[in-house]
Amino acid sequence: MDRYQHRKSTMKLTLTDGSGKAMSGRKVRFTLKNHEFKFGCNIFWLSDMLKSGIAPQRKEKLEKMWNSWSALFNFGTLPFYQGTYEPREGETKQEEILRAAKFLSEHGVQLKGHPLCWHTVAAKWLMEKTVDEVFENQIARITREMTAFKDYVTMWDVINEVVIMPIFTAEKNAITPLCQKMGRVGLIKALFAHAHNVDPNATLLLNDFNTSEKYKELISDCLDAGVDINVIGIQSHQHQGFWGLDKLNEVLGRFESFNKPIHFTENTFVSGDLMPPHIVDLNDWKVPEWPTTPEGEDRQARDFMAMIDELFAHPLVEAFTNWDFCDGAWLGAPAGLVRLDGSHKPSYDAMMQRIKRDWHTDVTLAADENGEVELTGFRGEYEAECDGKHVKFILDKAAEDKKIIFA
Numbered sequence: 001m002d003r004y005q006h007r008k009s010t011m012k013l014t015l016t017d018g019s020g021k022a023m024s025g026r027k028v029r030f031t032l033k034n035h036e037f038k039f040g041c042n043i044f045w046l047s048d049m050l051k052s053g054i055a056p057q058r059k060e061k062l063e064k065m066w067n068s069w070s071a072l073f074n075f076g077t078l079p080f081y082q083g084t085y086e087p088r089e090g091e092t093k094q095e096e097i098l099r100a101a102k103f104l105s106e107h108g109v110q111l112k113g114h115p116l117c118w119h120t121v122a123a124k125w126l127m128e129k130t131v132d133e134v135f136e137n138q139i140a141r142i143t144r145e146m147t148a149f150k151d152y153v154t155m156w157d158v159i160n161e162v163v164i165m166p167i168f169t170a171e172k173n174a175i176t177p178l179c180q181k182m183g184r185v186g187l188i189k190a191l192f193a194h195a196h197n198v199d200p201n202a203t204l205l206l207n208d209f210n211t212s213e214k215y216k217e218l219i220s221d222c223l224d225a226g227v228d229i230n231v232i233g234i235q236s237h238q239h240q241g242f243w244g245l246d247k248l249n250e251v252l253g254r255f256e257s258f259n260k261p262i263h264f265t266e267n268t269f270v271s272g273d274l275m276p277p278h279i280v281d282l283n284d285w286k287v288p289e290w291p292t293t294p295e296g297e298d299r300q301a302r303d304f305m306a307m308i309d310e311l312f313a314h315p316l317v318e319a320f321t322n323w324d325f326c327d328g329a330w331l332g333a334p335a336g337l338v339r340l341d342g343s344h345k346p347s348y349d350a351m352m353q354r355i356k357r358d359w360h361t362d363v364t365l366a367a368d369e370n371g372e373v374e375l376t377g378f379r380g381e382y383e384a385e386c387d388g389k390h391v392k393f394i395l396d397k398a399a400e401d402k403k404i405i406f407a
Contacts, residue, residue, distance in 0.1 A: 003313040004359065007037065009399035010376040015367050015386070018407035022371030028386045028404075032361040034108060036379035036396065037312065038263070038319035039355055040075030041337075042114075043104070045326075047096040050103060064342045069325055072337075072351055076104050077265075077321055078153065080113045080145060081121035089125050094148055101152035112155035112321075114265075115207065116142050117191055119165050119175035126174035131181050134174045139194050146198040155203040157233060157265065158195050159188055163210040163218055170281065184218055189227045196228055207233030207265050211251045219258060232258060233265040237323065239275040239282055239333060242303035248310055256316050263319040264311060271300035271327075271345060272334040282331060292327055292334035292345070301346035308354065 002008075015023040048054065049062035078097055079085065086092045104111055117138050126134050146156065165187075166179040179187050188206065195204050206222070206229050208215050222229060232255050236243060243251075255262055271292040279285050311317045327336040337348040361377030375382075377395055384391045389406045 004378075006315045007312065007359070007378050008376060009379050009395050009397060010374060011395055011399040012401045013373050013375055013384075013393075014401070014403045015371045015373065015384075016403060016405050018405065020405075022369075023367050023386070023406065024369045024371050025367060026371075026386060027364055027366050028373065028384050029364045030361065030375050030377065031383050031385070032378055032380050032395075033383050033392075034074050034381040035355065035359070037359075038075035038110060038321075039073050039351075040077060040112075040319060040321035041069065041073050041325045042077040042079075042266075042321065042323055043069060043100075043325065044079045044329075046076075046103065047093075047100040050099050051096065061342060065326060065338065068338055068342065068344065068348070070107060070109070072348065072355060074109060075112070075319060075321065076109045077112050077114050078104075080116060081118065082123045082126075082141065083121040086123055086141075089123070092144075094145075098148060098152075101149055105152045110155075111149075111153045112157065112205075113145065113149060113153045115157040115160035116145060116195070117158065117175065117187075118160040119168050119173045119179070120161070120171070122173040122175050127172065129174065131174075131177050134178050135182070135190075138175075138178070138191065142191065142195050143198050146195060146202065150199055150202075154201075155205065155231075156195060157205045157207040158191050160207050161209060162188060162206070163208055163214050170283070185221050185225050185227070188218075188222050189225055192227050192229065203230045204228070205231045205233040205263060205265070207235065209235040209237065209266075211236075211254070213254070216254050216257075219255070223258070229260065231261045231263050231318070233263050235266040236264060236307075237266060237268040237282060238303070239268055239270055239285070239331070239335070240277055240279070241274050242269065242306070245306060245310060248307060252310075252314055252317075256314075260316070261318045262314075262316045263321070264317065265319075265321050266323040267307070267321060268323045268330075268333070268335045269300045269304050269307075269347070270333050270335050271296040271347070285331065287332070290328075290332050290334055292339055296334065297345045297347070301350045304347045305350050305354070308351070312354075312359065 017023055162184050168176045272290050275285050311320055324336050326338050327334045327340050338344055359378055365373040367373050379395050382393050382395055384404055386406050391404050
């Protein structure tokens with residue numbers, strides 16, 4: 001049995017030349033150019049690469065990373081943490097992030113903004129406002145960001161880690177008191193409703209690292225309250241070791257009951273020493289350096305592939321985002337698919353094998369006497385090629401019959 005059959009479709013194509021004549025007996029090559037499934041990674045460093053005046057050595061390193069990143073991924077996450085995106089009220093990084101969004105869109109990358117509301121990396125200046133003013137600010141922020149990026153960013157993590165939000169004590173912030181006043185469901189409902197009004201076509205996510213029954217109960221309460229959650233976001237920062245397939249399937253079983261699309265939004269596998277199991281908050285682990293190791297890299301690739309294979313086989317999972325691309329980012333962890341010098345780890349090569357070979361369609365078919373062929377392949381964006389002429393089309397779930405004209 002093909003456990004990935006649900007990722008494929010079959011379509012009848014009628015091939016004609018520019019005069020409308022059926023291309024009977026002609027051979028045509030069909031190649032998948034972009035998967036329907038979203039294979040993603042955060043790409044917070046791209047805005048640096050696009051800045052003018054960047055040091056040549058730094059630019060060369062980032063361009064090398066971009067070439068590796070773009071060869072693998074079709075889905076990117078851009079940073080909208082208010083504390084860094086808007087360090088002073090009204091002074092945003094809109095221009096540089098918009099430049100990155102345009103660049104990525106031009107290169108065929110689908111984009112998500114992360115996040116619109118969160119109690120961590122929150123703006124310090126919000127602390128000077130009343131709770132009501134903070135709410136007004138979050139509403140205005142959603143309007144500003146979603147409007148400015150409407151042509152490029154099609155998905156948003158509307159609000160992040162709400163299970164812990166009203167009881168969060170690690171650092172003072174203005175969002176926790178807001179959540180305490182409005183309640184988890186009340187705040188989520190208000191922000192989602194406003195986001196949908198600003199861009200009815202955007203895909204909106206609720207995102208959390210808490211994968212327990214508490215998150216399931218929160219989602220259930222939100223749906224009962226009429227919150228239009230498009231996608232359930234699940235984080236899996238596995239600095240302390242791979243969940244294992246038993247836990248992974250337990251988590252999938254917990255959230256598949258909602259019958260909504262699931263995105264694994266932030267996923268970490270380290271290729272060095274694992275973080276000790278007694279650490280509760282991952283941010284508490286501080287080490288002078290955290291190097292990658294050959295043994296750790298083999299483990300990272302093995303665990304990474306075990307998870308992505310299982311997720312690709314699940315019909316509700318539509319996206320997987322790795323966190324990070326290069327070592328030394330969040331927590332200084334060796335969590336990248338490439339090393340600090342930009343060289344590829346085994347995990348990068350393993351993902352390349354899956355996306356570009358194992359889960360890839362590249363076939364040559366001969367048309368019958370009516371110029372018809374039947375294409376079966378992984379869903380996504382395709383290119384048909386015959387005698388040096390190229391035609392693009394989409395193979396999706398509907399898989400309606402199409403006419404392809406090689407003009």
